[in-house]
Amino acid sequence: MTEQMTPREELTLLRPAPRRMLADEVYEILRESLISQRIPPGARLNLDRLARELHVSNTPVRQALSRLEADGLVQKEPYVGFTASPLLDSRTIEQLYDLRLLIEPTNAERAASAVAREGVDELTAICVGADALLAESSAEHAEALGAADMEFHVSIARSAGNDVITAHLHEVLTQMSRYTLYTSDDAAHLAWAEHRTILDAIDASDSGAATEAMRQHLRRGLHRVQDLVN
């Protein structure tokens, strides 16, 4: 094998399978539009219009919408079309937090027990980044803060070492992602203070404290969201 290779081959080696299709691009665009509510909940999604606006055919749009349906961000009715999922009702929000309370305290406990240094570094980086955004304006960076929140919790799940749980938590957080709750300045600062508490407990390898900190964070988060909804 020669050491010299074409640029194409180099790229192939560097990125094992990130060959993006058109549908992937459409998916990303629509996903962001839905989470940011630039496409409002309940809005009907016309296939042809989306295709025209994005300068593609309807097949990639259909594929993207199917994936978004699996994510729970859009709903489909056969022969009628897709609509942006309505905002979650208070009952569903409770149920989502209920599930999170079953798995995330254990994630925190295991992350605290784990020896991996890199996990703590990643969490620290996320918190530092969020603090920088908070120092400016939580309202302006609501979207970025929401993404950072998701990363924080997913990162803990990764540190806990169970990929299946990580994937399912990712799904749950995706469904909740429109409730960034960082529209309120108070809520944003409170939430990230609680994140810091969790991080400190994990850093100190205090699994008991990590568990309890996560449990409290989730309970308080539920109350914050409920205050917003009602």
Place this chain on the structure above:
Amino acid sequence: MTEQMTPREELTLLRPAPRRMLADEVYEILRESLISQRIPPGARLNLDRLARELHVSNTPVRQALSRLEADGLVQKEPYVGFTASPLLDSRTIEQLYDLRLLIEPTNAERAASAVAREGVDELTAICVGADALLAESSAEHAEALGAADMEFHVSIARSAGNDVITAHLHEVLTQMSRYTLYTSDDAAHLAWAEHRTILDAIDASDSGAATEAMRQHLRRGLHRVQDLVN
């Protein structure tokens, strides 16, 4: 509003949205073929050939395969194609059971605490049906027993009253569905005896016993699957 309505409207009321599309049919067929391993793990799924065999065009097949990818039953590589997901490795199986241990004991506890009669009736019906199959031949009805197993656990989740958790458990069980483990006669009888223990505890509203019975059932189930894999 008149009491008289057309047959069409009656049907619409009876079935809220079961307007089946071609893609749904294809999905069902492929899903069953994959779970039963009539399509073996790792097999490449040719789009055109499937379309020809099922007498449809490739669009419905593509849609069905996309949904199956979300279920984890097939994997896709862009510009290459779909392949039936390989059999789960021992580590992933452990992780799946790990997640089940986080949520299912609580499901059993809540189902036992719930007052709903119908939940217990449904569970009883499932167990009676399974016993009938077991009395004949567990090997011959391996597929039906696997489906009944899934229904049993999902039914408990429903009784526990959290739809979000029920949906996620359904996903987890789908991924495990190729490990029906009812190929072994012993394992089948053991598993359904444990199911009966759980049912009895729920029927007696003994939430502590239900929790513990579920926990033991899952631990033993993991060992049975591991014995099969190794």
Place this chain on the structure above:
DNA sequence: GCTGGAAACTTCGTACACGATTCTGCTAGC
């Protein structure tokens, strides 16, 4: 004001063109 039905619109399915990938077979070099 209500019912019935037709037109308009949208989605669903088919057929085909394009492009990427993979396989085959040939050639060059050892």
Place this chain on the structure above:
DNA sequence: GCTAGCAGAATCGTGTACGAAGTTTCCAGC
């Protein structure tokens, strides 16, 4: 003679365009 490398062809997935099927809307008629 054998292997590595490369070019061409066949294969298969992706995207486009169009026709078929179903739903919604609107208007005429009662």
